Amino acid sequence: MSKYNRVLLKLSGEALSGSKGFGFDEAVVLEVGRQVKKSIEKGIQIGVVIGGGNIWRGRSCDHMDRVKADQIGMMATVINALYVAEIFRTIGLKTVVQTPFKIGTVTEEFSKDATLGHLNNGSVVFFAGGTGHPMFSTDTAAALRAIEIEADVILLAKNIDGIYDDDPKTNPNARKYDHISLKEIIDKKLKALDLTAAIMCLENHMPMIVFGLCESNGITLAMNGETSGTVILDNE
Secondary structure, eight states, X not given: OOSOSEEEEEEOHHHHTGGGSSSOOHXXXXXXXXXXXXXXXXTOEEEEEEOOTTTOOGGGOSSSOHHHHHHHHHHHHHHHHHHXXXXXXXXXXXXXXXXXXXXXXXXEEOOXXXXXXXXXXXXXXXXXXXXXXXXXXXXXXXXXXHHHTTOSEEXXXXXXXXXXXXXXXXXXXXXXXXXXXXXXXXXXXXXXXXXXXXXXXXXXXOOEEEEETTSTTHHXXXXXXXXXXXXXXXXX
C-alpha cells in the first residue's frame, strides 16, 4: 500500500530531454509514463507540473523583457504538458491538461473542483502555464497547485539527484543532503529550490522529496516514500 493518496509530481523539462539537452527523449517520457501508470493502478492520485527548460530558458536571455521571457516560458510548459499527456494517453492513462488562462479548446481552465473530479476519476492532471503570471518559477507553480489540491507531498524529479550545499556540476566536493528542513533551505538560500516555493511549502506544511528523474524506478520509489535523493521536511 502506498504511503501517499495524492501527490504533485514536478518533472524537470531539461531532464525530459535526456542526453539531447533540448526537446524530448521519447524513451525517457515513456519510462516516466510507465512508473506513473503503476502508481495510478495502486490508487494514487497524481497531478503533474513540468518545467520548460528543454525548450526555453528565458532568464539567460539578456535582450528581452523579463515579463515577455516568462510568458514564452509559460507557453513552453504548455507544449511540454500536451506532449507528455499524449504519450501517457498512448499507454493507457487518462489525462487532462489544465492552464490558469484560456487557450481555446486546447486545454481546460484550472478549477480546483474540476481537478478533484478528474483525480477521483483516475486521470492524471497536468498543470501547465505556471501560475499564469511572470516572475514565478514552475517550482512555485508546483507548490501552489499542490497546496490547492491538498496533496500529501511534492515529488520533484530533477536532472540532479537531490539537494546539495553547492552546485555539484561546478564543485565536485559539494555535499548532498539526505534530509533537510525547508527553513534550512530558506536560511541558506540554496538554489536547488525556488525560495518562493520553499516559503509557501513551509507556511502550508507541505513536505517534498527531490530525486533524479533518471534514477532507476525513482518515481515509483518516491511514490512509496523511498528515495536515494533528498527528503525535505516541513519543519526543523
